[in-house]
Structure formats: C-alpha cells, structure tokens
Amino acid sequence: MAQGSDQVEQLKRLIQNFVSQLDTPSMPYVNEGLLGTATLTQMSDADREAGKPGFALDSPLGGEPFAVLNPGQASQLRLEATSLKRSGRYLESAEKTIESFRLDGHYDLVNLRNLWKTALCGGDARGAIGLINKAVSTYDRYEIARRHEQLPYPPQDDLADVLEALATEQSCQARLQAFSGNPAYVLPRPYREMRADLQGLASTPATSKSASQTSSGGCYVATAVYGSYDAPEVLVLRKFRDERLENTVLGRAFIATYYALSPTLARHLPRYRGVSGWVRRRLDAVVDHLQTRP
Incomplete structure (x- = not known):
C-alpha cells in the first residue's frame, strides 16, 4: 500500500x-x-x-x-x-x-x-x-x-x-x-x-x-453531432431539458439514463459519419418540433 x-x-x-x-x-x-x-x-x-x-x-x-x-x-x-x-x-x-x-x-x-x-x-x-x-x-x-x-x-x-x-x-x-x-x-x-x-x-x-x-451535465451526443456546445440546436435541446424534462419524474429518469450512456456514444460518433448523420437528422426533427410547438 x-x-x-x-x-x-x-x-x-x-x-x-x-x-x-x-x-x-x-x-x-x-x-x-x-x-x-x-x-x-x-x-x-x-x-x-x-x-x-x-x-x-x-x-x-x-x-x-x-x-x-x-x-x-x-x-x-x-x-x-x-x-x-x-x-x-x-x-x-x-x-x-x-x-x-x-x-x-x-x-x-x-x-x-x-x-x-x-x-x-x-x-x-x-x-x-x-x-x-x-x-x-x-x-x-x-x-x-x-x-x-x-x-x-x-x-x-x-x-x-x-x-x-x-x-x-x-x-x-x-x-x-x-x-x-x-x-x-x-x-x-x-x-x-x-x-x-x-x-x-x-x-x-x-x-x-x-x-x-x-450545470446539469454535458450535452454529449448533441454537442458531438452539431460540433459545438453552443450550437443553436444544442441550446434548444438544453432549454427543453432544463425547463421541461427536469420537472417530471419520467423526464429526470430519461436524463439520468442519457448521462449514463451518452459520453461513450459521443466519443464514438465522430468515427462513423453515417451514424452521426442519422442521429443529426433525428435531432433536427426534434429541434424543429420544439421550435414550432406553442
């Protein structure tokens, strides 16, 4: 020892x-x-x-x-x-x-x-x-x-x-x-x-x-996909996390699961452009929905 x-x-x-x-x-x-x-x-x-x-x-x-x-x-x-x-x-x-x-x-x-x-x-x-x-x-x-x-x-x-x-x-x-x-x-x-x-x-x-x-952890996957922690799309997703997901039991459970898995996913995404592109298209759809909803 x-x-x-x-x-x-x-x-x-x-x-x-x-x-x-x-x-x-x-x-x-x-x-x-x-x-x-x-x-x-x-x-x-x-x-x-x-x-x-x-x-x-x-x-x-x-x-x-x-x-x-x-x-x-x-x-x-x-x-x-x-x-x-x-x-x-x-x-x-x-x-x-x-x-x-x-x-x-x-x-x-x-x-x-x-x-x-x-x-x-x-x-x-x-x-x-x-x-x-x-x-x-x-x-x-x-x-x-x-x-x-x-x-x-x-x-x-x-x-x-x-x-x-x-x-x-x-x-x-x-x-x-x-x-x-x-x-x-x-x-x-x-x-x-x-x-x-x-x-x-x-x-x-x-x-x-x-x-x-x-403050609530890094937006690992979104940052990896969009290339910046302060990308407009990442800001939309962070706002949704902080203002909506954090306020519900299911939302907090989702956040906990996300932060358990996302660092590893984010590290590997840049190596696979096809997968990264697919994830970005899915996130684009989510961001568009969040921006258009009342």
Missing part, C-alpha cells in the same frame, strides 16, 4: 509540474510558429483509425499533406503509454505521454485529454482537473483549437465528466474503469481521498465557467 501511495504522490508532482508549463514558451500550443507558413488540415478517418494524430501540414505543391506535426517516435510513445495505462502503470504512462509532448515541442488537446484520464485513473483528481482547465483555456483562446482539433465535444464537457464520475464511489469505480480500459481496475486511493482533492477547485475561473455551462 505504501508503494502505491508513493506512486500516486509522484504522479501528482509530475502532473502539477507539467500543467504549470502548458501554454508557455517551453510548452506552446500546437507550435504556433508554423501557422504563418503552413495550413493545418484535419487528418482523414482512415488516418485517425490508424493511430495518426489530428493535424497535417498542407503540401506547398498541393495534393496530399506531406508531414504530420508529431513524429513517429512521439506516436510510438503514446501507444506505449496507452498500454501502460491499461496495465495499471499510471505513473509510467503519464511519463511516456509527457515525453511525447516534449519530443513534439508543443501540446494538443486530443492527447491532453488522454493524459487527464491517465492522471484520474492513477488517483490524481486535482491534476486531472488542472489539465482540463488548461484545455478549456486553450480551446477558448485559440481559434485553431476549435477549427482543427478532432474533439467529439469541447473540453468544458470533460470537467462535467470528471465531476459526475466522482459523484459517488460506485460511479467513480465504474467510470475510471472505463477510462483505464482495464476490466480489473481498482481505485489506487480511497474514494474519500480523491474527493478531498477537489476541495477549493470550484473557485478557479475555468472550472466556474465550465460548471455554469454544464
């Missing part, structure tokens, strides 16, 4: 130090110096499924993108980090991921999302939220983050995901097991200690903003 506690403390120090470097000259966002000379484009579905990152540089001669922002060695480190996380070696996994960022010379939100999950699975709830708050500020600050990062929903919803996961010991065990990818996952620290890590975090700007935006 002492060894496990020591691993958690090392993980916490590692994540705290890395968070302090994000969006500084030593660890800038997506190598902003490239933006004046090259155009960033999204990778294809096939590239993403093959494990390639979400950015490519357009060829100056046209045609297919000729270079990927993070090199093969960094991608290999991230694959190793995923394997370590699934085997319960969270400190080593985080070290590999951070090393991959240092090889790149910059950070991106897709891989930062993987790192906060590693931190949380390893017992560092405060560090996970610190990473998410950095992701939120990056997403708000840089247009390139909103245009080119392949996020199924904005990082504001990640905060709601963590807070919902830590709401009870049962939800903490279940959600962190899913994040870890390890069916034999066990909490590395007592649940009450992880909850205690959250004290005082609600007062930070990014946390306060995200909490107000996701």
